[in-house]
Each structure stands twice: as structure tokens, then as C-alpha cells.
Amino acid sequence: MSTKPFLNIDHVNKIFPLGKGKEYVALRDVKLEIRENEIVSIIGHSGCGKSTLLNMIAGLDTISEGVILLEDREINAPGPERAVVFQNHSLLPWLTVYQNIEMAVKKVRDDLNPKEVKEHVMKYIDLVNLDHAKDKYPGEISGGMKQRVGIARALSIEPKVLLMDEPFGALDSLTRANLQDHLMRIQMQTGNTVVIITHDVDEAVLLSDRVIMMTNGPEATIGEILEVNLPRPRERLTLQHNEEYLRCRGAIVEFLYSKFAKHDD
Amino acid sequence: MLLRTINIVALPTLLFGVLIAVWSTVANQIQGFPPPMEVWNELLVVLSDPMYDNGAGDQGIALQLLSSLKRVFGGFALAIAVGIPVGLLIGMSKMAQTAFNPYIQILKPVSPLAWLPLALFVFKDVDMTAIFVIFITSIWPIIINTALGVRSVSEDYLNVAKVLQLTAFEKVFQIILPVAVPFIFTGMRLSLGIAWLVIVAAEMLTGGLGIGFWIWDEYNNLNYSHIIIGIILIGVVGYILDTIMGFIADHFDYRKRGRV
Numbered sequence A: 001m002s003t004k005p006f007l008n009i010d011h012v013n014k015i016f017p018l019g020k021g022k023e024y025v026a027l028r029d030v031k032l033e034i035r036e037n038e039i040v041s042i043i044g045h046s047g048c049g050k051s052t053l054l055n056m057i058a059g060l061d062t063i064s065e066g067v068i069l070l071e072d073r074e075i076n077a078p079g080p081e082r083a084v085v086f087q088n089h090s091l092l093p094w095l096t097v098y099q100n101i102e103m104a105v106k107k108v109r110d111d112l113n114p115k116e117v118k119e120h121v122m123k124y125i126d127l128v129n130l131d132h133a134k135d136k137y138p139g140e141i142s143g144g145m146k147q148r149v150g151i152a153r154a155l156s157i158e159p160k161v162l163l164m165d166e167p168f169g170a171l172d173s174l175t176r177a178n179l180q181d182h183l184m185r186i187q188m189q190t191g192n193t194v195v196i197i198t199h200d201v202d203e204a205v206l207l208s209d210r211v212i213m214m215t216n217g218p219e220a221t222i223g224e225i226l227e228v229n230l231p232r233p234r235e236r237l238t239l240q241h242n243e244e245y246l247r248c249r250g251a252i253v254e255f256l257y258s259k260f261a262k263h264d265d
Numbered sequence B: 001m002l003l004r005t006i007n008i009v010a011l012p013t014l015l016f017g018v019l020i021a022v023w024s025t026v027a028n029q030i031q032g033f034p035p036p037m038e039v040w041n042e043l044l045v046v047l048s049d050p051m052y053d054n055g056a057g058d059q060g061i062a063l064q065l066l067s068s069l070k071r072v073f074g075g076f077a078l079a080i081a082v083g084i085p086v087g088l089l090i091g092m093s094k095m096a097q098t099a100f101n102p103y104i105q106i107l108k109p110v111s112p113l114a115w116l117p118l119a120l121f122v123f124k125d126v127d128m129t130a131i132f133v134i135f136i137t138s139i140w141p142i143i144i145n146t147a148l149g150v151r152s153v154s155e156d157y158l159n160v161a162k163v164l165q166l167t168a169f170e171k172v173f174q175i176i177l178p179v180a181v182p183f184i185f186t187g188m189r190l191s192l193g194i195a196w197l198v199i200v201a202a203e204m205l206t207g208g209l210g211i212g213f214w215i216w217d218e219y220n221n222l223n224y225s226h227i228i229i230g231i232i233l234i235g236v237v238g239y240i241l242d243t244i245m246g247f248i249a250d251h252f253d254y255r256k257r258g259r260v
């Protein structure tokens, strides 16, 4: 694993103008260096600005102050080197699973001939084990399968960074566990750099090399960064009683529910 | 099952009986009002030679309907050609929406027939006038529904377009149109329905040819059974038009192909 900053979030502020001269400072002085091939998760209470931060990395939201660099190049617009997996999968319902991925591949990889496009698409459908569903429409497959297609589409354009905003949030816990395993296996194979937003403490520990814990807004920022020193591949079952796993879990719970407990207001 | 058959066959038949009874009573009361049987016999006569052509003002019923349909489709096609691009523009650009909206709001409630004298003066041609009136009739629902369709494209799909860096052209054809097409067809179906209503009135005013003219002409000839025949045929043609449009609309609607 290389140690040079690959994705560099440098003193970033996000200020939303509220009209009538008022403004809301959502994020203040966020500073984070993410290494290549790293899986980083961002955890924090609802409304602290996780999505805002991810959208700025994606280029879908503007940066008010500061700068975000990917391999030393400033981010100021969306682009295929930063693929996003949205919470609600956002597959195009009038295209089949195959066509959804094909559309992305055709646009981003204009160097491929038709035969290569087909092979490329099938490779990523394979990766998420959806061969049997490739000709189905999004309306005909389960939520978990849709999310897998969303991941396959994002990976098929071979991004430098995979950005995921609560990708498994809408799924039941069994499907969620299944997708977490898929994600870890795929990341081992492809070596992607992954930034994933989650609400789920176990998910954060299981998936991440580092867990970024955010304080509450307004003026939310990074509170603590936790290194998860667990070898890969990780096995959900054996982790249950692993000391390091329990230590990490404890640290996050402590942060979220004691240091930065959020009381419903 | 049996009950359903009874409902489908028996109820309309029953109602038909009531209708004929009321009609016969009215015919008895009003001197010269054609009774059902007379209209039926006339209908067979009219339909037996629908394509005859004795020159201007004296043509078979099919030719009259066809000439009305030609005008409707002329104006309708023009309205599609203008309305869809304008609707796309308004839906995609806040600026275009601000620019066009006041005019659309003011012109939309104007009866298309109000344009007829002006069109007649400008074109000095009955066909052109009718086509223009149908164009004005059809264009508003097409513009409004197209714009609505564009605005109903979810933010998620647009984000997909942004991440993939689709060009404006690709965005329109790969993201916006698939979502907007069902809305556009709804607008077209509405337009065609109103156009078929309006053409009858327009042709009564312009004269010459067409089913509207035919009905008015038969009024002047005191041939009341032909008026009733005209009403029935207009209804049947309108129903067929709407069914065809609905069929086409469903074909282009991804949601109606069992995939949500």
C-alpha cells in the first residue's frame, strides 16, 4: 500500500447560503489524506455533512473554501475517475442490467471496439455474480441485486476512486452482509480506492482500513480517525470475538454515543 | 364469469334500448326529427357509396372525413415539430421557462377558433387556415407536457449523466427523452382529442370540404338524419384516433412494458 496522499482533502469548508444574507456552515476545516487502494469509511450522526463531503469529492457539489486534489489535480467537476454509487442505486429503469453498464462503458471507454465492450461489460456483471440477471430490467430484480448492478456500473468505468453514499442503507441486514462481502472481495481483486459513508458501526469496522468519525454540525469536522488493524481477507464470523475488532467497535461507539452524542432536538 | 358477460353485453344493450326509446319519443314530438329507423336506413345509403365525388361540395362521407383528418394531422404534425423542441427547451432551461411562460399562460386559454378569422385573412386559403387553427389547438398540451416530462427527470439520473460527463446531446437522448416520452405522448393524445373537436367547428366556419362542413351543409339542406349520422361518425373516428394514440403511447412507455 502506497503512502503518498492519493486523494487529498485540504482544509475544506462548505457553506450553504440560506438567503437573506444568512448562511449555514456545514463543514469547517476538513482535512484528510486518503491513500491509494485504501478503504475509508465516514461515519457520523445524521446531518453532520457526510453526503456533502462525498458530493464535493464527486464534484457534484461545489467546494466553498479549500481544495480537494486527486493525484495532485484539483477537483472542480464530476468525472468518471470518481465513480459514485448512490444510495438509491439510480439505475436507468428503461435499460436492462447489461445496458445500464454498457451505457457507462461505451461513454467512458471509447477506445474499445464492440466486441471488447461486450467482454468488458460481462466481466463486471460477472464480478457481482449477476450473469443470470443480465437481461432483466431494474424493476424485475431485488434491491440487493440493483445495488450490485450500481456497483458493477461504477467499477466498469475503472475509476480511481469509488465513492459510496450509504450504498447498503436501504437493504435488510442479510442482504447487507452479503453485499459487504461482495465489496471486500471485489476490492481485493481490483485494488480500488473506496470512500464509503455509513451509519453502521459494524459495517465501518468490517470494511475499512480507517474509519473517519465526524463531529456534529454546524461546523462539523473530522473528530477522530481510527486505524483498523485487521488482516484481509476478513471473515465476519471469526471477527465476532477478535480483540482488535472489539476495540475498534468500542472506540466508534464511544465517539458516537458518548463524546459526540446527538440528542434529538 | 357469467356475471361479467352479462355486464359487458347486457348493460350496454339495455342502455341502447332506453336510448332508442327516448329518441323515438323525441322524434314523435318534434315535427321532422328523424326516428332511429330512418337514420339507420340513411346510414346504410351513406356508407354504401362513401367515396363518390361529384365535384366541390358534393362528395362521399369517407372523402369528407378524410379531408378533415388530413387537416388535423397537418396541424398536429406541425404542432409536434414545434412543440416538442420548445417543451424540451422550457423544461431544461430556467431562462427559457421564464421567457416563454407568460405567453403560454395567456395564449393557452384562447379558443383556437378566435384565431380563425386572422388566419383566413393571412393565408386566404381554407386548408391552410384549418391547419393553422389545429396547430394552435394542439401545440399547448404538447409544450406543457413535454416540459413537465423533462422536469420529472430525477436528480439521480442527472447525476449519473454528470459523473459520466455526457454531452448535452447524449443527455437529451439517453436520459431525458426516455423519461419524457410518456409525458409527450400524453400531451399528444390530449392534443389530438381537442384537435378533432375543434376541426368540426372550424370547418363549419370555413366551408368547402370536411365533416364539419358536411354537417352544416346538411343542416342547410334540412337533412337532419345526415346530421345525426355525422355526429355518430365523428364519435367513432375520434374513438379510433384516441385508441391508436393510446396504443402508440403505451408502446413507447417503458413503465408499461412491465419494468419499473
Ligand SMILES: Nc1ncnc2c1ncn2[C@@H]1O[C@H](COP(=O)(O)OP(=O)(O)OP(=O)(O)O)[C@@H](O)[C@H]1O
Pocket (backbone or CB within 6 Å): A016, A017, A024, A026, A044, A045, A046, A047, A048, A049, A050, A051, A052, A053, A217
Ligand atoms: N442545499 C442545502 N442548503 C442548505 N443546507 C443544506 C443543503 N444541503 C445540505 N444542507 C445541510 O447541511 C448539513 C449536512 O447535510 P448532509 O446531507 O451532508 O448530511 P449527512 O451527514 O449526509 O446526513 P445523513 O446521514 O442524514 O445522510 C445538514 O444540516 C443539511 O441540512
Ligand SMILES: [Mg+2]
Pocket (backbone or CB within 6 Å): A050, A051, A052
Ligand atoms: Mg447523507
